């Protein structure tokens with residue numbers, strides 16, 4: 001019998017106690033403001049990848065925080081920006097869909113610099129939204145001396161609305177308890193949507209691919225912009241070690257060269273760092289084998305995008 005159909009294998013979800021609150025919080029913002037860092041910090045484990053290169057996050061990813069009083073499901077959305085190619089369009093479309101499917105919107109901005117056109121673009125998108133919105137000033141640890149001017153530049157953008165403003169640092173954790181309490185306060189009473197010990201809705205394989213992609217983005221920086229997709233081809237579990245075979249798909253031969261590096265040095269460095277991250281994720285020994293493949297123009301082709309796991313959500 002297929003194990004998936006065996007009902008006794010399904011996780012059980014307890015009945016929530018009286019007064020329990022729950023709901024979905026959409027983390028929205030421009031690329032690179034710290035949305036993924038924030039979600040990881042709030043749920044206490046790395047499930048969303050982060051990097052100094054913008055547009056790191058591609059798919060919707062849920063992070064689940066369960067406390068005694070509440071369950072908050074965070075929906076990390078790809079940064080909203082004006083799209084230039086078909087992957088970009090899917091990313092923005094998914095972010096807009098996410099806005100409609102949540103109970104509270106946490107609009108995150110980078111308060112180490114003043115507001116700009118990109119912030120105004122998102123606030124315009126949110127004008128017609130009915131859910132409560134919180135404006136989160138992130139990167140408080142990096143604010144310069146003229147922080148009051150910066151705070152004012154954001155406050156003036158939302159002066160016509162009654163949105164609360166909270167300041168925090170996703171990196172240091174400063175102000176996050178306050179943020180968590182404000183979110184719980186605004187949530188309605190509700191059930192456990194997920195088992196209390198679950199921290200994400202994504203399968204482990206997806207996160208593994210993301211952890212590999214994170215190392216590529218960090219190590220190759222601007223040289224391999226966004227033309228990389230990871231396919232986890234095989235996972236073999238043995239009692240001692242989990243063997244993972246993953247293909248790194250790039251668009252051009254030149255990118256393949258960069259990815260492999262001199263005498264394979266780049267691929268080796270990526271593999272070593274990603275292996276360490278994956279070991280933390282699965283709490284066990286990992287053997288990671290990486291291959292590089294050239295898939296011309298994968299970003300333009302919706303079919304190929306679907307194969308690599310990028311969903312367009314209606």
Ligand SMILES: Nc1nc2c(ncn2[C@@H]2O[C@H](COP(=O)(O)OP(=O)(O)OP(=O)(O)O)[C@@H](O)[C@H]2O)c(=O)[nH]1
Nearest residue numbers: 032033034035036037050051055056057079170171
């Ligand atoms: N100093 C400081 N840096 C931060 C903070 N939060 C995030 N960062 C950094 O900002 C960069 C972008 O963070 P991400 O979490 O990847 O940003 P994101 O909004 O998810 O980015 P996209 O996936 O592009 O939408 C990373 O280098 C983070 O380390 C913060 O509170 N303080």
